[in-house]
Amino acid sequence: MLDTIIKGGLVVDGSGQPGRVADVGLEGDRIAAVGDLKDATAGETVDATGLVVAPGFIDLHTHSDFSLLVNGAAESQVHQGVTFEVVGNCGHSCAPVVDAEAVKHAIFGHRDCVPIDWHGFGQYLDRLEAQALGVNVAALVGHGTIRLNVLGGAQRAASPDEVTAMERLLDGALEEGAIGFTTGLEYSPGNSARVEEILALCQVAGKHDVMYATHVRNRDYFYEQGFGEALAMARRAGVKLQISHITPKFGAPPHATEHTMEMIRWTRETGADVGFDMIPHEWGPTTMTAVLPPWAFEGGVTKLLDRLRDPETRERLKQNPLPIWKLVPAGHWDKLVLFQSQENADLTGLTFAEIGRRRGVHPYDAILDLLLEEGEGLYNVTWVGELVSTSDLLMTMHEPDCGLISDTITLAPYGELGDVKWAPSSYGWTARVLGRYVRDEGVFTLEEAVHRITALPASRLGLSDRGALREGAFADVTVFDAGTITDLSDLKAPNIYPSGIRHVLVNGRFAMRDGERTPVNAGRVVRRH
Structure with a gap:
């Protein structure tokens, strides 16, 4: 007997293929069957007639490293169908830590209510694992954090010995479970790093066969330099490159977006592995x-x-x-x-x-x-x-392999995070994609959009058992109403849950049911090994 059957919904499985009306059977934390399950029995059956049944949404680019320690429920993400987050982006991660006082100022969303009582990356993941998590979490290790541990706050080029020390820290973090490496080359201290330093660290990442996600050095006046440096890392280090929030921003020439896409195509022709993503919004956040x-x-x-x-x-x-x-x-x-x-x-x-x-x-x-x-x-x-024009945003999103991200932190409308605002996308980025860009404007088909926030990011992370509705995959499932899903937030009132999310299951357990949050937090820390 199955634990749960989600019956009669339009199954959009994450592959990008046309959806079909089918049943989805869950057993434990896995998907046991997809198809006609009229003869199967289950502990409970959920009627999804008229609704879309999709893999749980994956947010490839967040900064929730610390907010999840403050409140692990991840309310702002669960309420919009997100079941998996990747933290540690833009070079800012919570570990490793040699000097907690120096590192805390580089942690997005740091709050004094949670002590930094870990040192190694594995210890940080252990600390995160001790939380009751509303979503699954994988963590990148940040170049900025590594650099602070070796150079302190020095704004200068690293010596050969210091680069070697950074390589050791990166290697250790990847051995301890970090799912990839990330830089933030427009931020301090990353903006003081020379190309040689980044190349040496990308070679370590390449040795471990992990993703290298980069907030490039420039996306406006000198966009060619910023993207060119990143693409050179993919060529020279053989690393799997992910260019974060790629659309050139205000200050770039009118042809910059088209040229950037050409640069990527040329680099791919050399055999390099290049991916990219974008926030589905003209307005973007930063510190x-x-x-x-x-x-x-x-x-x-x-x-x-x-x-x-x-x-x-x-x-x-x-x-x-x-x-x-x-x-x-x-x-x-x-x-x-x-x-x-x-x-x-x-x-x-x-x-x-x-x-x-x-x-x-x-x-x-x-x-x-x-x-x-x-x-x-x-x-x-x-x-x-x-930061970006609507035309450039649409040009980027029309690229079939452009991932979609939030660039936010997990929030909650209560407790320690109740007064925190972070980004226009914090509470509504998935609904903006599925409501505005699918239903209202037809930028994507429903199947394309679901693929961009499920199977595509899972493939960039090398996760074969997430982001898909198929037998044997983890039972992360989001059920929503394609006719009513809407982002209700705006710049004046950003912390408002979207409409249209009906059920969310994380590892086979209901985090949301009938549009209401349950007390269940069944998320897990996903380590590279």
Whole structure:
């Protein structure tokens, strides 16, 4: 007898092939059968008539490394059908840790309520495994974190001995279960690394046959350099490359997206393994400290706050020729919105044009003032910018192998995370894909869209038993109403659950049932070995 039968739904199995009406039988944590199960018996039967039955959604690019330790339920993801997350992106991971004080400021979403009481990557995964997790989790090891452990906050090229030390840390993390390697080359400290350093580390990743995910060094003025460096790693190191949130952003020339896709095709012709993904949104998030030049971070957070206080140094900070977003030097303050600030929560949701007017200061000074007022928590101040054009976003998403991601952290509308906002996509990215881009605009077929957030990311991770509805695969299942699924969030009110998600099963157990969250948290930590 089966444990559960999901009966009569439109089964869209993740392969990209046309959906078909069928039953899905579950036994334990696995899918036991897909087809006509009218003669089978089960402990319970769920009627999915008129609904879509899909593999649980996989988010290949998140920063939930720490938020899952604060609240493992992953409410914001489970409520939109996500059953698997990959954390540690953009070079920022929670491990390894030599100096907890130095590393904590590089951890997205760090909060003092959870002590950093681990050192090795395996210990971090053990700590994560001790949580009741709403989703399955795999973790990348971040270059920025590794670099901080070896060089501290030094903003300079690494010596040969220091590169060797970083190689050892990377090798150890991969041996201990990290599912891949990641860089954030627009962020400190990654932006101080030379190409030779990145190549040496990619060769370690290539030896382990794991994915290398990169937030490239530049996606605007010098986009050719940023993407070219990443593609060279795939060629020279033989590593499986994943270019994160690939669409060129404001400041790039009009032809940049088309040219980038050409560069990828040329590189693939050499035999290199290249994948890429994109947030399904014109607005993207980051930490607000990324507006600062690399030298601002020398000496740690205390020195940084001193620089923000000093009038002469502040003027130098504003002369940064290459902030992460070129909306800043262009003065497009109406396209920059404060998203998260503990000390100035009343200003969240406002543009920096509005904040500047409200405070009677130039918007750039408002940015620096808000960072200073946040004190030691300034690394948790986030903002969003209107970074990519709709036409470039659509051009990217029309590529058949473009993955779709959230670039967010797991949140919950209660407890320690109740007041946290992170990204426009935090609560609604899957519904935006399936509602707006499938049902309303026809950018994808239903089957294509499901493939992009299930089997495609699973294949990039080398996971053959996730992201598919087939016999023997893990029983991660999302059941939704294709006619009503809708992203209800916006920039002013981003933390709103979507409509249309009916049931979510993680490893065969109901995390959501009849549109309501259950108390079950059946997620697991997925290690490389």
